[in-house]
Amino acid sequence: MLPKVNQFLFLQVASSDEEEAAVEYKSRIADENDNELLIEIPVLEGTGRYKRLFLGDELSAYYLSSDGVKHYFNSHVLGLKEDVVRLVRIQKPDPESITKVQRRHFLRVGSELEIAIKLSAHVRFVGITDDVGGGGISFLCDGKWPIKSGTELECWLLVPYRNGSIEHAQFKAEVVRVKKMETGRNQVMAKYASITDGERQKIIRYCFERQLDVRKR
Structure with missing residues (x-):
């Protein structure tokens, strides 16, 4: 089951700093196409701090299904898109790669x-x-x-x-x-x-x- 437009994504970003890599950000899926999800700039809840993402950044993400189950996948940033608001283009996951168990291996x-x-x-x-x-x-x-x-x-x-x-x-x-x-x-x-x-x-x-x-x- 793929995430849908308007669903929230919860993201962690690969970093050499273990504390930063453990920080969880929240975003929303604003649009999609065959290969990409377009998401809003991720924000750290409670602080309003935005997370700036760069081409190639590796992401560990999950979203919640209607029954509250977490579905995990790995992705990476493909670029930015200027719309009414700036959106981040990320790789749409292969449905077979989505799992209910978190796998924190990033792109190698x-x-x-x-x-x-x-x-x-x-x-x-x-x-x-x-x-x-x-x-x-x-x-x-x-x-x-x-x-x-x-x-x-x-x-x-x-x-x-x-x-x-x-x-x-x-x-x-x-x-x-x-x-x-x-x-x-x-x-x-x-x-x-x-x-x-x-x-x-x-x-x-x-x-x-x-x-x-x-x-x-």
Whole structure:
């Protein structure tokens, strides 16, 4: 069952700041088309504070059915539309992806990008990502490096865009899990521990472009 025009949506927005990521905003569906929901600018109830959304922002949303059951889905921002009031265009969920159980995984895309890592003042090396997203990354590196759960890494990710430009996204990441591969390499899964909104937007823009490319195949 898809959400309908005039229904309220309750949203959380992916952020490297755990407190901000936990904040719930309220919006209303103002219009829809085949692929999009057009929603009002989300607001924090009780304060009247609006949440500014950007292209590629990842959303965890739910709405209430007539019998009061919460229906969850994940989405992302496609852009803005200037109407009588400014509306936010978000991806309409696939009906099969809507669930009664919240799943806080945000958009991640499989991609082999070069990542430079500083482990300590004297230890630096290069790895290759196997997926990247707005909330964290996973990469492969030589198994000789002393990385374990909880290790903090200083990272520089090479981010190429469809128009041929290249950016470097800088951030600090905390290792969540390390998996030893049969090849002797390690697969390192990490979440962003410290990243500015600007640097995170570089990564989300890449994920958004990558997802569009995959859909066109």
